[in-house]
Amino acid sequence: FNNMTERAELIWLLNRSRVLSAIEKEMSEEERKRAQNEICASDRFGRLCFELVQVDADRWKEEGLEIARDRYNEVLLQTAKSEQLQSNEGLMTVMDDHRC
Numbered sequence: 001f002n003n004m005t006e007r008a009e010l011i012w013l014l015n016r017s018r019v020l021s022a023i024e025k026e027m028s029e030e031e032r033k034r035a036q037n038e039i040c041a042s043d044r045f046g047r048l049c050f051e052l053v054q055v056d057a058d059r060w061k062e063e064g065l066e067i068a069r070d071r072y073n074e075v076l077l078q079t080a081k082s083e084q085l086q087s088n089e090g091l092m093t094v095m096d097d098h099r100c
Helices: 002-025 029-039 057-062 083-087
Strands: 048-055 066-069 075-078 092-098
16 A cells, blocks of 8 residues: 555656646746746755645635644645535645745
8 A cells, every 4th residue: 555655646746747847848047037036935954945825714614624734834624525625716726845
C-alpha cells in the first residue's frame, strides 16, 4: 500500500509540474521575473515557493463545513461530503508548493 501511495503522489507531482511548466513557457521573461519577485516566498525550510490560500470562512460555515488549521497553520477542511469541495466555486483557491 505504501508503494502505491508513494507512486501516486509522485505521478501527481509530475503532472502538476508539467502544467506549471506549460504556463511558464507562455509567459515572457519579464513576466516570469516579476512573478518571482512578487509571488515567491521562503517556506519554513528556506526554499523559494508560493502559496496562496483564500478562504471565505462564513461561506464555508453556510455549507456545513468546519475549518481547522494544522500545526503549520495550513488550512484543513472537514466535511462529510468531499464532492462538495469541488462543486462549490469561490469557496477556496489554493496554489501551493511551486518552486519559483
